[in-house]
Amino acid sequence: MTILELFGLVAAGFVAALVGYVTGLASIVSYPALLAVGLNPLAANVTNTVALVASGIGSFAKSGRDLTAGDGGRSLARSALVAVAGGAVGAALLLLAPDEAFAYVVPYLVALAALALLAQPSLRRWFHRGVDRPVLWAVAVFVVSIYGGYFGAGAGVIFLALAMLLTELPLWKSVLLKSALLGVANAVAAVAFMVFGPVHWAAAVAMGIGCLLGGWMGPPVVARLPATPLRIAIGVCGLGLAVWLGVSS
Template sequence: MTIWEMLAVFAAGVGAGTINTIVGSGTLITFPVLVATGLPPVTATVSNALGLIPGSISGAIGYRAELTGQRRRILRLSTAAAAGGLGGAILLLLLPSTAFETIVPVLVALALVLVLLQPRISRAVQRHRDREGTPGNPDGGPLLITGLFLASIYGGYFTAAQGIIYLSLMGMLLHDTMQRLNAVKNVLAAVVNSIAALFFLFVAHFDWTAVLLIAVGSTIGGQIGAKVGRRLPPAALRAVIIVVGTLAIIQLVARR
């Protein structure tokens, strides 16, 4: 890896840590950069998962005030997230690399569609709650547990947009502020990344240079994201994610 490639990976780590803390989808920045440096897609995904752990923890710490009073909720949801993350990590290594290269562009495209639709879904659910006068379950119930388990399988397999999926599910099934749900999302992302990474450490190939660069960058980005998350207009951030994700899809398809 050249010095310029190292700088690009570090900068991508900062950007990913920032975006992951605010909304999610930071992998749509780091993954194409890692692939552009010459890493195979599976190796890039494993290295990315390992490198983003410090960023996820940094973002969760940055949102610690919003975590107050959510201990029970976090424990219940984290259990489902951990189980799903391990399942996704196992799938990543069991499926052939050709299948991975075929599936990832589809997953990224679905994630971008979700980025576009999430505000409308949230508004529709809130209107329904207001009309029916029924507040959401404080812990989301079995439906949320199941949804987060499935989303975490996806997150352990390929982390792009897992935060968006978490926010969408919690926004539909929990009655709470988006900032508090975002704080929970950061914890869940840290859990999934950590579980998957522990599995990868023993059975998968990864690039230590990429891991360290993303780890340092995402840690810095996590703190930046926590500070600016309440100020950045959601529409602007959503536009950045869509642009980066579209470029990622183009790059992935071109490699096939």
């Protein structure tokens, strides 16, 4: 791998982390960048997961106190434990199951999450009536963390949609929660990939540097964006990602 390609991965990591924090679509930037420098799909997938851990570290280091203030720390800890379990299952699936395991269902999951974001104000009112949200939230975090540990493209959009529907958090805090939980799932999967997976370490370190910087920049960017246009933009981008995943699968 050339020096120019490594610098390109640093830049791709920065853009991926910033885009991923704002929209939940990091892998749509980082994964193709790794394929472009010659990694095969499995190596690109596991290297991408390892590199994106730095994005979660950067964003949480920047504004994690906002999420853990008051009772938020205990709530985050409970959700993080569920994400740990889901991420571990996802990593095991990637290392043991056929590559096509999620190929058919993922576009539909991402599309549903994007539509849920677009219809969030109405859906949130419906979810708040007669739904055991803590239990549903725990189950949802576990399932999405499995997917996040396995592949993860669009997992951020799904996490964000769930946070907007099943919690009382405003958009900017939902974005932070999404990044924290996806970072946990990625971190657990990354540990497994470091031991058992074909991680390309030069690419992972280069992209990780960019991801760390992009993750650090993400929270102040989101804090300055208007909530409703941002939610709509993420929903529209999520639909585009669903189409792309459906066509490429």
